[in-house]
Amino acid sequence: MPPTVSALPAAVPTRSRRIHLSEERVIGAIALAVVVFLVGGPLLMLVSTSLNPSGEATLMPAGVAATNYLRAFSPPDTFTLIANTAFYTAGSVVIALVVGSSLAWLTERTDFRLRMLVRLIVFAWLAVPPFVSALGWIQLLNPGNGAINVLLRTLFDLPASPLNVYSLQAMIFVTGISMSPTTFIMISGVIGNMDHRLESAAQVHGAGRMVAFRRVTLPLLTPGLLAVAIFQAMVVVQMFDIPFAIGLTARVPVMSTRIYALATAADAKPEYGLAAAFGVVLLAIAILLIGLYLRITRVSERFRVVTGKGYRPVRQKLGRARIPATVLVLLYFLVMLLPLAILLWNSLLPYYQTPSVSALAKLTLQNYRHVGSEPLITRAFWNTIVLVLSTATISMGLSIVVSWISVRSKAALGRATTVLTFAPIAIPQIVFAFAILLLYLRTPLYGSLAVIIVAHITIFTAFGTRMVSSSMLQLHHELENAAKVSGASWLVTMRRVVVPLIFPQVLNGWLWIATHSARDLTVPILLMTSSNVVLASALWTIWEYPNIPEASALAVMMVVGLMVIVVPLQIWSVRYADRSGSSGKDDR
Secondary structure, eight states: OOOOGGGSTTHHHHHHHHHHHHHHHHHHHHHHHHHIIIIIHHHHHHHHHHTOTTOOOOSSOSOOOSHHHHHHTOSTTHHHHHHHHHHHHHHHHHHHHHHHHHHHHHHHHBOOTTHHHHHHHHHHGGGSOHHHHHHHHHHHHOTTTOHHHHHHHHHHTOSSOSOOSSSHHHHHHHHHHHHHHHHHHHHHHHHHTOOHHHHHHHHHTTOOHHHHIIIIIHHHHHHHHHHHHHHHHHHHHHOOHHIIIIIHHHTOOOHHHHHHHHHTOSSSOOOHHHHHHHHHHHHHHHHHHHHHHHHHHHGGGGGOOOOSSSOOOOOBOOGGGHHHHHHHHHHHHHHHHHHHHHHHHHHTSSSOOOOOSGGGGGOOSHHHHHHHHOHHHHHHHHHHHHHHHHHHHHHHHHHHHHHHHHHHOOSHHHHHHHHHHHGGGGSOHHHHHHHHHHHHTTSTTTTSHHHHHHHHHHHHHHHHHHHHHHHHHTSOHHHHHHHHHTTOOHHHHIIIIIHHHTHHHHHHHHHHHHHHHHHOOHHHHHSOOSSSOOHHHHHHHHHHTTOHHHHHHHHHHHHHHHHHHHHHHHHHHHHHHHHTTTTTGGGO
16 A cells, blocks of 8 residues: 555655755854954954054044055155065075975985985974074074084184175075975975876987976976965065064065064054055955966866876986985985074073083083973963964864855855955965954953964964865765754764764864964964963063073974974874875886
């Protein structure tokens, strides 16, 4: 006997569908409201302040005028500011691109035997804050008593120091070296996927290696190289740590340090309107660079060479070039480790002293004991723990929700949430920190640790969302539908079904955000008060005191702490990548 109409289960999917749509709209509306509050509020305050003729920080200016923009570009040193920013960006990107691409070529396309060591050291360098590296280079290249300058004066009997860290050239060098590991990570996949048969075909037709490289390899790599160069240019334009540590003393201003100087004027009233105008200009430059980056990556389809038809990467034999290549790589690693070595050396001395045999008798751990018992450092340590845990956990929670909305929702609500979440990627960090300062300047939140947490959540959620979205795309919606039909709520479905399936990517994102939150100096230094000091801002305070031995000890402790987090994860990632690769077949 066939079932009656009332017995058919047609009503169950309909009811489930209504619940699903209701939950999606509610969750999407909440997520959009949170993102608008985090991203839209500071940007609106930034633009409003830049257009306020009085220069006051306000969302509702009494009048609107371009006075601040005219003042920003009328001083006689404006051309110098723009030229410094342009030269600093171009020089740093060239160094980073040359060094990073060379290392990537050796590890991905040749039989270089130290490629595992290269990968390990390059990834470990991500645990070194750029600000810490800059402090090390200051101790090495200080024209008065820098270790390298003292050594060169002694060896060659020079009347004056040949090197000066307080210059635009030194800023470019330090930034380029610090960014080359990131370039290596970004470009290694592009170089590793090159099909050797294209170069072999050119050589069969009579072209030498250099001609094949110039006419075949380089054109195929051009889109990838340009994309990396533009992305790195965007990073350098936004960079604050190294120009802050070196450029302020050197009196070499760039756009990021000019915003900081105007917003934190110690001897006069802060020029919020002028700083906001510079911030809007820097934001426009960053958006332009992102547009170029997206345009280049969009046309890269025509340059794809990896197919399923017999593609197999083959490593080239270095032959006689193996020894020079090994020497250059080891020399590069020596240059990378020198600033950390001088920081470690001075952290073990009661006062600053250049390396010598006689100083070995003075080595002590007193600086580490004193730093560990200093009330400022103790408060900064616990503030940093709260900052890192709160930022990483809340950012990844928001990233999971936004990623689910962007993947599952096809409504305008989901697209708007996705666009706003990604917006901080185009916003220079110094600009966003300044916008946060303006927004919360007259609220109880200003001066507390919470304002730094809010700023970091807003900035890093964009990166967390990009990490999670790719994994979320791989999950079929049937998994969630099955949980809903079984009576599970949206929260239970996410906790019991979705998150466990993408947990490795969630963990990687959490660790990435935690590491970058701990090493960030830009936001804490701009929003710093006596109650919200963290380790990065405490390090700068001790350095400026000045107390070089204790500052060096704190810098070493920060690097070691970050490496404890980063290095084990990267060792696992490298081994996993090697096991998933060609199992040694590409070494032929």
